[in-house]
Amino acid sequence: MPRQRDRADAARLQLLLAVGTDAHPFDRLLDWLEEWHGDAAALVHLTVQHGHTRPPAVPGAVPFLSHEALQAALAGADLVVCHGGPATILEARRHGRLPIVVPRDPGRGEHVDDHQQLFARRLGAAGMVALCESRQALRDALAVGLADPARFAVAADQGAQAAQRAAVARVGQIVDNLVAAASRPRRPWWRAWTRPVRVDGRNR
Structure with a gap:
């Protein structure tokens, strides 16, 4: 659970950083946070949900939050920084926050594919997130x-909860299908262009 706030904390801005539950580490984002937090x-x-990434050297770090604890942290946050997970x-x-989003990069071993980058860039272009793909962009935000x-x-928009849950489920299903398709062995391209030739009643 996030640590209890003391009197000094009460005057500070509440910042939640969440990297989700993906098994890939996201050291890059936590390195950026540590560097920024020094200033x-x-x-x-801070409340920092670091998941499977090594614990950052900042206060308020926990591996995971229950659903209820995450909702409470989101409700109380002035700023939310997160990975590019659609649900987060x-x-x-x-909860009324424009999230500052740093999508995971598969080229750095942070995810299996680039769906977070594509999703976050589309939302960034629509003004639905503050997209940060560099250390400086995050510091500026x-x-x-x-x-x-x-x-x-x-x-x-509390009335949109059902629609948002449906959208999250749909995006999650699409991502699951993409990951499953990527993990299946592929038939060699030349096999698609060859057909058995029947000679004397036998396939050759």
């Missing part, structure tokens, strides 16, 4: 958030 420690209270992004928006947290607030 901003007096300004923020939509949950943050449902956090600087804006510290100066004016309202820049990362969106209207929380």
